[in-house]
Amino acid sequence: MTNSTPRPLARPAESAVAAVIEGLTQRFGNRVVTSDAVRWQHGHTLTWVPNQPPDAVVFPRTTEEVADIVRLCAAHRVPVIPFGTGTSLEGHVNAPFGGISVDTSQMKRIIAVHAEDLDAVVEPGVTRKELNEHLRDQGLFFPIDPGADASIGGMAATRASGTNAVRYGTMKDNVLALTVVMPDGSVVKTASRAKKTSAGYDLTRLIVGSEGTLGIITEITLRLSGIPEAVSAGICPFPSVRAACDAVIMTIQSGLPVARIELLDEVMMRGVNLHSKLGLPETPMLFLEFHGTEAGVKEQAERFGEIAAEFGGGPFDWATKAEDRTRLWQARHDAYWAALALRPGVQSVATDVCVPISRLADCLDETKRDIEAAGLVAPIAGHVGDGNFHTQPLVDMNNPEEVERCKAFIDRLVKRALAMEGTCTGEHGVGQKKMQYLEAEHGAATLDVMRTLKRAIDPLNIMNPGKIVAL
Template structure:
């Protein structure tokens, strides 16, 4: 049993219950259940600085009925259940601090229906965003939520993912019309319909979107789609100062220009992306932008943005009009994390994010840059700044205790700064177990309501325990089965 389980034992079953659960699962799922160390470690590790926390077993589900059966077996033995999509989450959402069973959803990857006339589709949770868009392309449709990684749709919903298109198309909370989920007792619920709006009862869809698997396992999603724009134009605009780039973003959004993407890379991130993605940009703060619409509309948007950028020290656009050039540009943006990793070989990249009201964006980024410099930390800044969201990827020598401590101090100050400006501790990475300590400061007594919801829906605390609500708090919520 791992350290977290020893500290809060009520969230972990005793060895007898654990062995019984694993025996029942093995007899039912055979070679689709694995207890090998390599597979378990793969499912207990994310791109985060948290320690690897492997589950006791991994089961590969192929249907909603199988997910329900796995959950019922686990519930009967008090065994934790951790849904797993592709493992790209950044705050330890798929780690298993109390052991348990990881339900790998990758084989539930069917696109069940597409309704072009209604601009929606129905998919299983293991479908990845790239696979979905490849399937939709011939029908003139696309799914716009783009967190960068080729994440699964179920995982994106569970973490309420966002991404480069969010400034125009919203986040997963806007994209999911309804879903089906297996609840902690094995029941299957449907949270809504394909209708574009509803006033029928509590909004259970929004409750499940962003719950990080702590309330149930998503098994089907109905998604809002969009038509592929007639014209798309993208480009890079570089600035003399970071403050100028940030101010241009704020002015653009406040002017109502319907920019589809507007991404900030500070000079350090540009250096990293030049080296990793073979770009040839000057090492200056840069904005990657994209416009969608008609030919005339795109041209007008670009001209308006260019005029605003010039006011804040922006240079000439480097346009990427052809699809291949646009893809190369955005692939470089999506590879920003890996570019950071390559910037300091041997260091651990610790990605964190905050989101603030757009009017405070420039101030928050500038103060964070100054904080990094004072702490002598290497941390490129990049972000979906059109909606006030930015990321810092700290490059830390994990063998240097002083540097690790400095990194932790910076991240705490970053969150405090964002919250004090009316923002949030996470715009899109989610809480996981990495940011549970910040929720009370951000939301106050609302966290008590979250605890009550968790206890009412999952009284045994088997659903991804230790995430969103801290382990000690969840341990106190556990009700013994009657």
């Protein structure tokens, strides 16, 4: 396989876009929207990537309707951009070449729950909170929790993970099968409900994480988990980020079955206190949760307290009351918004990297020093049980010099993670902003394989073009 020069993609002709919008309007009526407000909402991105709105937004309700949309767009070579809830952080939903945004928010059916098999089949517009509300009375839950109430389709498309990943894995571990509308409008089912298979290529995991560049997900078969008998959550302060990381490494290496283990540095804790009114010590803090039996979670919490003490941490305050746990985790999930309280009126530029857990303390230590040297306000929060952390520079976009300092910092952060055999993104995905780092991470030959797959599956390059790999 040889490398090939990426070819530029131009916006389609205005006549082609007009023909598609006319055809969609005939088919879907007022479910096709061309107003500026809705178009700009669907180019919205929670980062500093400029808004690039689509030409129109359409709201399908079935797989067949999605297929009709894609076939019409393919006939006119007009781009198609899938849209879930718009919570992505790397420019995934932008339309750099125009086209049609396919908003799956009206595809809301929970098609089936097979409690005895611990799986469920849902449409992509169902959000994780909606699914868990539906499952609660059956003693089941879907464990992937990226914080935002993201759509299941978007979570699959970006290979989301979150706070529970250290115990339950990421979306790639919890998606059994998909129904996907391919770039020619054909409909493909990638697998069955069987818990394992060795029958052919693993198309499910090819689509999971493909960010809408290979097709549009219209049904997802998910692995479920039983709600644990007992849940214990708690917080533990540490004298430094390195001490907290060393405690995390010891916890994981000792085999303690922690369900969540999250780090907030002292800067992020200040924001959390301002936003959530917690009144906690403004020092590096671990938020933890244990799942199991009553006796099991008590033993796990006590053992963690002993580990924390070895690294100068503590006291470890833990609680089993649901309302106390909810308050703690809501504060953690609100960290993105809490950080904004540290510097009102500026823009957040959230990004993430992931490194092998043995390098976590080194990576965080160097990053903290880098933030200070760069003169930035950049709180840190991380899913440190699997080596993934986020930093959130708060930047005055009207100050070009500060913007350049932030860009240079993010570049160093990514290169630091890659030098430690990590990745440029643990869970945010590639989108537009992380494309520049894929060759450094994977190598030119690997990136060429990705291009070959993209060209083979989407020869017209209409599926979310301008994301992951340039053609």
